[in-house]
Amino acid sequence: MTNATAEIKDDRKYRSLWGDVWSQFRTHRGAMIGSFVFIGILLAVSIGPYLWTLDPNYADVRNRNQGMSWGHPFGTDQLGHDMLAQVLQGGRISIAVGLTAMMLSLVLGTFVGVLAGYFKRLDGILMRGTDLFLALPILPLLLVIIMLFRDTLRGMFGPETGIFILIVFIIGITSWMQTARIVRGDVLALKEREFILAANSIGTPARRVISRHIMPNILSPIMVSATLGIATAIITESSLSFLGLGFPSDFPTWGRLLFDGTQRIAQAPSRVIFPGLAISLTVLSVNFIGDGLRDALDPRIRGR
Amino acid sequence: MLNFTLRRLMYTIPTLLLISFIIFIVLDLAPNDPTGNLPLTIPPEVRAKIRASLGLDAPMYIRYLLWCQQFFINEPLNLFNEWFGWCIGDCEGRLRVTSWATRSPVVDLIAERMPQTLWVVGMSYVVGIMIALPIGVISAYKQYSWFDQFGTLIAMIGFSVPTFFTGVLLIVIFSVWMPNDSFFWLPSIYDTTLDVVDWDSFVKQMRQMIMPVMVLALYNAAQISRFMRASMLDNLSQDYVRTARAKGLKEKTVLLVHVLRNSMIPVVTVIALGIPQVFGGAIITEQIFKVNGLGQLLIIGIQGADIPLVQTLTFLFAVLIVLFNLVADVLYGLLDPRIRYD
Numbered sequence: 091m092t093n094a095t096a097e098i099k100d101d102r103k104y105r106s107l108w109g110d111v112w113s114q115f116r117t118h119r120g121a122m123i124g125s126f127v128f129i130g131i132l133l134a135v136s137i138g139p140y141l142w143t144l145d146p147n148y149a150d151v152r153n154r155n156q157g158m159s160w161g162h163p164f165g166t167d168q169l170g171h172d173m174l175a176q177v178l179q180g181g182r183i184s185i186a187v188g189l190t191a192m193m194l195s196l197v198l199g200t201f202v203g204v205l206a207g208y209f210k211r212l213d214g215i216l217m218r219g220t221d222l223f224l225a226l227p228i229l230p231l232l233l234v235i236i237m238l239f240r241d242t243l244r245g246m247f248g249p250e251t252g253i254f255i256l257i258v259f260i261i262g263i264t265s266w267m268q269t270a271r272i273v274r275g276d277v278l279a280l281k282e283r284e285f286i287l288a289a290n291s292i293g294t295p296a297r298r299v300i301s302r303h304i305m306p307n308i309l310s311p312i313m314v315s316a317t318l319g320i321a322t323a324i325i326t327e328s329s330l331s332f333l334g335l336g337f338p339s340d341f342p343t344w345g346r347l348l349f350d351g352t353q354r355i356a357q358a359p360s361r362v363i364f365p366g367l368a369i370s371l372t373v374l375s376v377n378f379i380g381d382g383l384r385d386a387l388d389p390r391i392r393g394r
Numbered sequence: 395m396l397n398f399t400l401r402r403l404m405y406t407i408p409t410l411l412l413i414s415f416i417i418f419i420v421l422d423l424a425p426n427d428p429t430g431n432l433p434l435t436i437p438p439e440v441r442a443k444i445r446a447s448l449g450l451d452a453p454m455y456i457r458y459l460l461w462c463q464q465f466f467i468n469e470p471l472n473l474f475n476e477w478f479g480w481c482i483g484d485c486e487g488r489l490r491v492t493s494w495a496t497r498s499p500v501v502d503l504i505a506e507r508m509p510q511t512l513w514v515v516g517m518s519y520v521v522g523i524m525i526a527l528p529i530g531v532i533s534a535y536k537q538y539s540w541f542d543q544f545g546t547l548i549a550m551i552g553f554s555v556p557t558f559f560t561g562v563l564l565i566v567i568f569s570v571w572m573p574n575d576s577f578f579w580l581p582s583i584y585d586t587t588l589d590v591v592d593w594d595s596f597v598k599q600m601r602q603m604i605m606p607v608m609v610l611a612l613y614n615a616a617q618i619s620r621f622m623r624a625s626m627l628d629n630l631s632q633d634y635v636r637t638a639r640a641k642g643l644k645e646k647t648v649l650l651v652h653v654l655r656n657s658m659i660p661v662v663t664v665i666a667l668g669i670p671q672v673f674g675g676a677i678i679t680e681q682i683f684k685v686n687g688l689g690q691l692l693i694i695g696i697q698g699a700d701i702p703l704v705q706t707l708t709f710l711f712a713v714l715i716v717l718f719n720l721v722a723d724v725l726y727g728l729l730d731p732r733i734r735y736d
Contacts, residue, residue, distance in 0.1 A: 227711030229674045332558045359566040366559035374554040
């Protein structure tokens with residue numbers, strides 16, 4: 091008898107946590123479409139410039155302000171730059187800014203949130219600081235900081251790297267507060283759980299409790315804030331460029347292209363539509379991914 | 395409740411002072427010279443005199459305290475003087491916060507610009523709320539219907555597509571592609587000199603407000619309708635709704651009296667919290683439609699390195715944020731009897 095029971099095979103498929111998350115994520119139609127669109131945009135801006143080999147900075151003076159045609163699918167601008175090449179090139183910078191600024195704000199937010207949640211002594215001062223940052227008028231301050239520090243950083247790191255560092259840095263340090271609050275709340279709840287008590291009682295040092303037991307459990311809110319962070323960072327960067335205070339014209343991003351296009355909106359409407367569509371599609375797809383991730387990572391929804 | 399409000403009010407004072415100090419430091423640290431834009435032919439000693447006349451030769455903390463005195467003491471006293479005719483202290487020679495670029499008091503500049511911003515921003519917020527509330531209610535009541543699905547998609551688009559793209563898109567459609575004499579043609583530039591005296595100028599004013607208001611309203615409506623829907627859904631599954639239905643109340647009464655009133659509590663606070671953000675977002679919309687409101691004033695000030703103007707405006711934005719945070723907290727306590735702060 092014992093042999094017979096041993097031979098019964100377990101037909102149930104092995105299910106892992108991330109497998110469950112993935113299968114829930116796949117049922118969210120918007121999130122799936124969003125993922126495909128976002129991956130498409132990432133592919134387009136990363137390998138697109140190798141396929142569409144026109145130089146974005148080559149000024150074809152004879153073909154200025156052209157509409158859409160086979161030679162220039164998105165038209166050309168007032169100096170004869172090919173808009174498709176510019177949009178692809180601009181996308182690289184916009185998305186790079188979005189990703190790096192998101193990483194920076196995520197690291198800062200998680201750091202502050204974990205410290206405030208785990209160490210009671212730091213909680214008061216860190217959260218007061220977070221509240222203070224939340225009360226700062228972000229957009230006016232960003233504008234002021236860029237306007238005032240632009241030239242210094244340009245002199246220090248060169249025109250392109252300087253402005254890139256400045257924009258990523260200030261977007262990063264002004265957008266970590268939401269993440270910090272969410273992470274702190276989760277850490278506070280986790281700290282009361284038995285497995286943390288167990289870890290503490292066998293003498294695990296705080297840094298190891300945080301890295302082994304706390305971090306894996308707060309991964310899901312961090313992932314959701316990460317997707318939303320990309321969206322906000324891209325929008326903030328484009329708004330700054332749109333106000334004429336972001337990247338310079340010869341180093342175009344989507345927001346900058348849109349800004350340059352609005353000045354000649356009557357002659358060439360297509361110049362504003364394509365960069366604008368690119369920003370909107372990226373942000374929309376990222377937001378849908380975030381929505382799907384939130385549902386997929388929520389265990390109360392996942393079971394159904 | 396009163397106790398709580400007073401305590402919070404006391405707490406906002408150091409917060410605001412700290413914020414004003416941070417803004418001052420940021421502006422002061424900047425390696426930027428307000429005399430940098432003047433012609434190079436001005437001899438250095440004259441340049442030094444110009445700097446002295448702007449008060450730039452004093453140490454940082456003195457300049458900060460001076461700004462504080464001018465903004466927190468002299469300006470309110472001046473307002474009293476103008477509004478009620480009360481003269482406290484030295485009314486004529488009182489130092490006010492003065493713009494470096496125009497040499498006129500900053501508060502007067504702001505008062506000049508305020509109506510345009512309030513009209514466009516306030517109107518857009520009201521329109522946004524009026525659109526959002528019914529959409530939120532219906533999509534919660536008919537959850538997962540086509541209306542709900544469609545509403546979700548529109549809301550997602552509404553807060554994903556940045557206002558500078560929707561604004562520019564509307565301009566392309568209604569100002570560029572639409573023929574000039576068509577009824578649907580709308581002006582892309584907001585004309586502030588327009589006086590509303592008769593029906594014709596009123597129509598003109600409405601037409602030039604449609605686009606900026608709609609751009610901001612769509613953005614606000616997207617967020618508020620999501621909150622409304624979520625809050626309605628929370629309440630619809632509560633026991634008191636079943637009780638109300640079991641008593642034989644009409645569905646309309648259940649929905650609009652019982653559920654809606656309870657669902658409005660968090661939504662009202664969200665609306666209050668959103669007001670300062672709308673002012674911030676209006677900076678971009680004002681730039682698109684060339685409305686000469688506060689946002690444009692800020693941009694001009696930043697471009698001209700007009701430190702007192704920028705300092706005062708940025709600080710006013712911070713005051714708005716802190717104030718409406720307080721309003722939201724107090725409202726929440728007033729509306730929801732379960733919340734007790736004491």
